[in-house]
Amino acid sequence: MTLIGLICVVLLVPATVFMATAVRFGGERRDRRLAALRLVGAGIRTTRRIAAGEALFGAVLGLLTGGVLFLLLRRLAGGIQVWNLSAFPADIVPVPAVAALIVVAVPALAVAVTLVALRGVTVEPLGVVRGTGPRRRRLWWRLLLPAVGLAVLIRTRTAADVARLPGDDVVDTDPYPIAAGAALLLVGLTALLPWLVDASVARLPGGGPVSWQLAVRRLQLDGGGAAARAVSGITVAVAGTGILATPAAVDARLLAGGRTRAMLRMADRSPAAEERVRDAAARVDLSLRVSSAQVVERDKAFHSARTALLAAGTVTMAVVALSLLVAQIEQLRERARLLSILAAFGTRRSTLVRSVLWQTAVPVVIGTALATAGGPWASSC
Numbered sequence: 001m002t003l004i005g006l007i008c009v010v011l012l013v014p015a016t017v018f019m020a021t022a023v024r025f026g027g028e029r030r031d032r033r034l035a036a037l038r039l040v041g042a043g044i045r046t047t048r049r050i051a052a053g054e055a056l057f058g059a060v061l062g063l064l065t066g067g068v069l070f071l072l073l074r075r076l077a078g079g080i081q082v083w084n085l086s087a088f089p090a091d092i093v094p095v096p097a098v099a100a101l102i103v104v105a106v107p108a109l110a111v112a113v114t115l116v117a118l119r120g121v122t123v124e125p126l127g128v129v130r131g132t133g134p135r136r137r138r139l140w141w142r143l144l145l146p147a148v149g150l151a152v153l154i155r156t157r158t159a160a161d162v163a164r165l166p167g168d169d170v171v172d173t174d175p176y177p178i179a180a181g182a183a184l185l186l187v188g189l190t191a192l193l194p195w196l197v198d199a200s201v202a203r204l205p206g207g208g209p210v211s212w213q214l215a216v217r218r219l220q221l222d223g224g225g226a227a228a229r230a231v232s233g234i235t236v237a238v239a240g241t242g243i244l245a246t247p248a249a250v251d252a253r254l255l256a257g258g259r260t261r262a263m264l265r266m267a268d269r270s271p272a273a274e275e276r277v278r279d280a281a282a283r284v285d286l287s288l289r290v291s292s293a294q295v296v297e298r299d300k301a302f303h304s305a306r307t308a309l310l311a312a313g314t315v316t317m318a319v320v321a322l323s324l325l326v327a328q329i330e331q332l333r334e335r336a337r338l339l340s341i342l343a344a345f346g347t348r349r350s351t352l353v354r355s356v357l358w359q360t361a362v363p364v365v366i367g368t369a370l371a372t373a374g375g376p377w378a379s380s381c
Helices: 002-023 027-039 044-074 096-120 140-163 175-201 210-222 225-245 271-284 300-334 336-344 349-379
Strands: 121-124 127-130
Touching: 002 044, 002 096, 002 175, 002 225, 002 300, 027 044, 027 121, 044 096, 096 121, 140 175, 175 210, 175 225, 175 349, 210 349, 225 300, 225 349, 300 336, 300 349, 336 349
Parallel strands: none
Antiparallel strands: 121 127
């Protein structure tokens, strides 16, 4: 139960990060529309309410579109297989409580992200003014979230150690603190990424090819904001995978009396075939025990859960890849005028393409490094 709860957190947090990132797409065009409204007499509070209303309308429209697509695609579920997993359309029914939570949480998240994004923007009748000076990002609250998450995980593990009796290999652990601690840790890594990208690109060398110079200068002017948002989903997914897949995720003290078992399925069921297996095992180690089983039963519940988690992980990684693609397309749309000006001054198209790739690769490397360090660190606690 604990492992399933942790895996659910790892799968759901990237989707939440993607939703928060998608709300901020098209921010510059929205700000220009709000400036036009200010020109005809709308106040600052009115423009904020209009922006919140646009985000709310988009979120509700997205929910309705998603609901319609869900009902249409559910009919095709029987013919789709992911990791050899398929389901009947009648089996794909959302839990009412979870569906109600999604209906409320998605619009609320859209409105909250929009209002937070407008804090650093001044919309005036004659245009939009953004903070162009070097804005120092605060680090303390970005470190507070993962610190609280680690503290929750450490406290849960300590409580499990106290509850373990001598000779017990497994102790029932409350899954909710572990899920909460993992969620705080993953969200904290996402909040820490913009600061880390900003601090890293400020120290990047400015020399080198023209494409590298253009990419570094753009990242420095951006301050790590848009670039970090584009790769935040990858950071969360990689960190969650590190938490689940690193060796420290398993308590090493449980391995002291561990045993390894291997099972062979043979087409030849004669006694001679069994003897050949015994002879091969003896050549490896004389202490190996070989026994035969005529009927092998598999835990259907465990197998179903494992297959479902593999399928959900595949879908989550597809969502992360889609978020990166959509974010890159949106950035290209917002920078179309700048790229056109550079092309008009004689910049080669190949140089511009490499510059865009550098602008994506640098945050991806930084985010992956952060996730690779944060995931195993969390699992060791």
